[in-house]
Amino acid sequence: IQMTQSPSSLSAFLGDSVTITCRASQGIANYLAWYQQKPGKVPEVLIFASSTLQPGVPSRFSGSGSGTEFTLTISSLQPEDAATYYCQRYNTAPWTFGQGTKVEI
Amino acid sequence: QVQLVHSGAEVRKPGASVRVSCQASGYTFSAYYIHWVRHAPRQGLQWMGRIIPNGGGTNYAQEFQDRVSMTVDTSINTVYMELNRLTSEDTAIYYCAKEASHRSRYFDSWGQGTLVSVSS
Numbered sequence: 001i002q003m004t005q006s007p008s009s010l011s012a013f014l015g016d017s018v019t020i021t022c023r024a025s026q027g028i029a030n031y032l033a034w035y036q037q038k039p040g041k042v043p044e045v046l047i048f049a050s051s052t053l054q055p056g057v058p059s060r061f062s063g064s065g066s067g068t069e070f071t072l073t074i075s076s077l078q079p080e081d082a083a084t085y086y087c088q089r090y091n092t093a094p095w096t097f098g099q100g101t102k103v104e105i
Numbered sequence: 106q107v108q109l110v111h112s113g114a115e116v117r118k119p120g121a122s123v124r125v126s127c128q129a130s131g132y133t134f135s136a137y138y139i140h141w142v143r144h145a146p147r148q149g150l151q152w153m154g155r156i157i158p159n160g161g162g163t164n165y166a167q168e169f170q171d172r173v174s175m176t177v178d179t180s181i182n183t184v185y186m187e188l189n190r191l192t193s194e195d196t197a198i199y200y201c202a203k204e205a206s207h208r209s210r211y212f213d214s215w216g217q218g219t220l221v222s223v224s225s
Binding site for chain 1: 142144152155166167202205215216218
Protein backbone atom coordinates (compact mmCIF):
# COMPACT_ATOMS: atom_id res chain seq x y z
CA ILE A 1 0.00 0.00 0.00
CA GLN A 2 1.47 3.34 -1.06
CA MET A 3 0.92 6.61 0.81
CA THR A 4 0.94 9.77 -1.30
CA GLN A 5 1.11 13.19 0.30
CA SER A 6 0.39 16.53 -1.32
CA PRO A 7 1.70 19.09 -1.64
CA SER A 8 5.38 18.21 -1.20
CA SER A 9 5.97 21.70 0.16
CA LEU A 10 4.01 24.82 0.94
CA SER A 11 4.63 28.33 2.14
CA ALA A 12 2.12 30.27 4.21
CA PHE A 13 1.89 33.26 6.52
CA LEU A 14 1.56 33.41 10.27
CA GLY A 15 -2.07 32.95 11.21
CA ASP A 16 -2.99 31.14 7.99
CA SER A 17 -4.78 27.82 7.87
CA VAL A 18 -3.10 25.07 5.81
CA THR A 19 -4.22 21.59 4.79
CA ILE A 20 -2.07 18.61 3.83
CA THR A 21 -3.58 15.62 2.06
CA CYS A 22 -2.55 11.98 2.32
CA ARG A 23 -3.95 9.30 0.02
CA ALA A 24 -3.62 5.56 0.52
CA SER A 25 -3.56 3.27 -2.52
CA GLN A 26 -5.90 0.90 -0.67
CA GLY A 27 -8.35 1.41 2.18
CA ILE A 28 -6.78 1.57 5.62
CA ALA A 29 -9.89 2.45 7.70
CA ASN A 30 -8.67 5.06 10.20
CA TYR A 31 -5.20 3.56 10.86
CA LEU A 32 -3.45 6.78 9.99
CA ALA A 33 -1.03 8.88 12.03
CA TRP A 34 0.57 12.26 11.40
CA TYR A 35 4.08 13.13 12.57
CA GLN A 36 5.92 16.44 12.75
CA GLN A 37 9.67 16.57 12.28
CA LYS A 38 11.46 19.85 12.86
CA PRO A 39 14.93 20.33 11.33
CA GLY A 40 17.52 18.32 13.24
CA LYS A 41 14.89 16.91 15.60
CA VAL A 42 13.19 13.60 16.19
CA PRO A 43 9.76 12.97 14.64
CA GLU A 44 6.84 13.42 17.04
CA VAL A 45 3.32 12.11 16.70
CA LEU A 46 0.61 14.73 16.37
CA ILE A 47 -2.46 12.68 15.52
CA PHE A 48 -3.36 8.99 15.50
CA ALA A 49 -6.47 7.09 14.45
CA SER A 50 -6.87 9.72 11.74
CA SER A 51 -8.32 12.38 14.04
CA THR A 52 -7.26 11.79 17.66
CA LEU A 53 -4.90 14.43 18.97
CA GLN A 54 -1.90 13.11 20.89
CA PRO A 55 -1.95 14.54 24.45
CA GLY A 56 -0.03 17.80 24.62
CA VAL A 57 -0.44 18.67 20.96
CA PRO A 58 -1.99 22.11 20.38
CA SER A 59 -5.62 22.12 19.31
CA ARG A 60 -4.80 24.10 16.14
CA PHE A 61 -3.81 20.70 14.69
CA SER A 62 -6.65 18.53 13.44
CA GLY A 63 -7.02 15.45 11.29
CA SER A 64 -9.83 13.84 9.38
CA GLY A 65 -10.56 11.11 6.88
CA SER A 66 -11.12 7.41 6.55
CA GLY A 67 -10.45 4.72 3.99
CA THR A 68 -8.13 6.25 1.40
CA GLU A 69 -8.25 10.03 1.89
CA PHE A 70 -6.97 11.90 4.90
CA THR A 71 -6.15 15.48 5.77
CA LEU A 72 -4.09 17.31 8.35
CA THR A 73 -5.11 20.90 9.00
CA ILE A 74 -3.09 23.45 10.90
CA SER A 75 -5.21 26.46 11.75
CA SER A 76 -3.66 29.76 12.78
CA LEU A 77 -0.12 28.85 11.73
CA GLN A 78 2.60 29.63 14.31
CA PRO A 79 6.37 30.08 13.84
CA GLU A 80 7.07 26.79 15.64
CA ASP A 81 4.96 24.91 13.08
CA ALA A 82 7.73 25.18 10.47
CA ALA A 83 8.55 21.51 9.93
CA THR A 84 8.09 18.53 7.67
CA TYR A 85 4.90 16.57 8.21
CA TYR A 86 4.52 12.86 7.44
CA CYS A 87 1.49 10.66 7.30
CA GLN A 88 1.88 6.99 8.18
CA ARG A 89 -0.40 4.00 7.85
CA TYR A 90 -0.21 1.42 10.61
CA ASN A 91 -2.98 -1.09 9.94
CA THR A 92 -0.50 -3.77 8.94
CA ALA A 93 3.09 -4.30 7.85
CA PRO A 94 4.84 -2.50 6.24
CA TRP A 95 4.36 0.71 8.21
CA THR A 96 4.49 3.03 5.18
CA PHE A 97 5.13 6.77 5.43
CA GLY A 98 4.13 9.44 2.97
CA GLN A 99 6.99 11.28 1.32
CA GLY A 100 6.53 14.33 3.56
CA THR A 101 5.27 17.90 3.26
CA LYS A 102 7.62 20.72 4.15
CA VAL A 103 5.82 23.70 5.67
CA GLU A 104 7.56 27.07 5.51
CA ILE A 105 6.31 30.15 7.27
CA GLN B 106 8.67 8.65 31.32
CA VAL B 107 9.53 6.59 28.27
CA GLN B 108 13.12 6.95 27.11
CA LEU B 109 14.84 5.35 24.15
CA VAL B 110 18.58 5.94 24.11
CA HIS B 111 20.66 5.19 21.06
CA SER B 112 24.29 4.22 20.68
CA GLY B 113 26.68 6.73 19.16
CA ALA B 114 27.42 7.69 15.58
CA GLU B 115 29.15 5.17 13.33
CA VAL B 116 31.35 5.42 10.25
CA ARG B 117 31.73 2.44 7.95
CA LYS B 118 33.23 1.59 4.59
CA PRO B 119 31.10 0.17 1.79
CA GLY B 120 30.52 -3.56 2.19
CA ALA B 121 30.83 -3.44 5.96
CA SER B 122 28.17 -4.01 8.61
CA VAL B 123 26.90 -1.78 11.41
CA ARG B 124 25.02 -2.54 14.62
CA VAL B 125 22.98 0.17 16.33
CA SER B 126 21.51 -0.24 19.80
CA CYS B 127 18.48 1.31 21.48
CA GLN B 128 18.06 1.03 25.25
CA ALA B 129 14.57 1.50 26.63
CA SER B 130 13.34 2.62 30.04
CA GLY B 131 10.23 3.98 31.69
CA TYR B 132 7.76 1.29 30.59
CA THR B 133 7.30 -2.49 30.46
CA PHE B 134 9.97 -3.25 27.88
CA SER B 135 8.83 -6.75 26.95
CA ALA B 136 5.28 -5.78 26.08
CA TYR B 137 5.74 -3.35 23.20
CA TYR B 138 7.17 -3.68 19.73
CA ILE B 139 10.18 -1.56 18.87
CA HIS B 140 10.39 -0.37 15.26
CA TRP B 141 13.37 0.89 13.28
CA VAL B 142 13.00 3.80 10.88
CA ARG B 143 15.69 5.55 8.90
CA HIS B 144 15.95 9.05 7.49
CA ALA B 145 18.44 9.49 4.67
CA PRO B 146 19.58 12.95 3.53
CA ARG B 147 16.95 14.67 1.36
CA GLN B 148 14.70 11.63 1.74
CA GLY B 149 11.61 10.83 3.76
CA LEU B 150 11.15 8.42 6.63
CA GLN B 151 11.59 4.75 5.73
CA TRP B 152 10.32 1.89 7.87
CA MET B 153 12.80 -0.97 8.22
CA GLY B 154 11.17 -3.45 10.53
CA ARG B 155 10.11 -4.22 14.08
CA ILE B 156 10.84 -6.59 16.94
CA ILE B 157 8.85 -7.66 19.98
CA PRO B 158 11.15 -8.03 23.00
CA ASN B 159 8.95 -10.81 24.42
CA GLY B 160 10.11 -13.68 22.26
CA GLY B 161 12.14 -11.71 19.71
CA GLY B 162 9.67 -12.05 16.84
CA THR B 163 10.41 -9.77 13.91
CA ASN B 164 8.87 -8.30 10.77
CA TYR B 165 11.20 -6.77 8.18
CA ALA B 166 10.51 -4.47 5.25
CA GLN B 167 10.92 -6.32 1.99
CA GLU B 168 13.70 -4.02 0.77
CA PHE B 169 15.86 -4.87 3.79
CA GLN B 170 14.81 -8.50 4.26
CA ASP B 171 18.11 -10.03 3.13
CA ARG B 172 20.52 -7.79 4.98
CA VAL B 173 18.93 -6.58 8.23
CA SER B 174 18.73 -8.35 11.57
CA MET B 175 16.94 -7.12 14.70
CA THR B 176 17.68 -8.71 18.03
CA VAL B 177 16.96 -8.05 21.69
CA ASP B 178 18.67 -8.43 25.06
CA THR B 179 15.93 -8.33 27.66
CA SER B 180 18.42 -8.36 30.54
CA ILE B 181 19.41 -4.79 29.67
CA ASN B 182 16.22 -3.62 27.92
CA THR B 183 18.05 -3.14 24.65
CA VAL B 184 17.22 -3.85 21.04
CA TYR B 185 19.75 -4.00 18.24
CA MET B 186 19.54 -3.39 14.52
CA GLU B 187 22.32 -4.77 12.33
CA LEU B 188 22.56 -3.80 8.68
CA ASN B 189 24.95 -5.67 6.38
CA ARG B 190 26.58 -5.00 3.01
CA LEU B 191 26.44 -1.26 3.46
CA THR B 192 26.52 1.17 0.55
CA SER B 193 26.65 4.95 0.45
CA GLU B 194 22.86 4.93 0.13
CA ASP B 195 22.65 3.57 3.67
CA THR B 196 24.02 6.84 5.05
CA ALA B 197 21.17 8.00 7.26
CA ILE B 198 19.94 8.64 10.77
CA TYR B 199 18.54 5.42 12.20
CA TYR B 200 15.77 5.74 14.77
CA CYS B 201 14.14 3.27 17.08
CA ALA B 202 10.54 3.97 17.98
CA LYS B 203 8.10 2.38 20.39
CA GLU B 204 4.75 1.11 19.20
CA ALA B 205 1.93 2.71 21.20
CA SER B 206 -0.07 -0.49 21.80
CA HIS B 207 -1.17 -3.72 20.17
CA ARG B 208 -4.43 -2.07 19.15
CA SER B 209 -2.93 1.22 18.01
CA ARG B 210 0.37 0.60 16.29
CA TYR B 211 1.57 4.12 15.65
CA PHE B 212 4.83 5.28 17.23
CA ASP B 213 4.40 7.20 20.46
CA SER B 214 8.07 7.57 21.44
CA TRP B 215 11.26 7.85 19.41
CA GLY B 216 14.92 7.60 20.26
CA GLN B 217 17.28 10.42 19.44
CA GLY B 218 18.68 8.54 16.46
CA THR B 219 22.09 7.23 15.41
CA LEU B 220 23.89 8.70 12.43
CA VAL B 221 25.49 6.05 10.24
CA SER B 222 27.86 7.33 7.57
CA VAL B 223 29.06 5.04 4.81
CA SER B 224 32.03 6.27 2.82
CA SER B 225 35.17 4.89 1.27
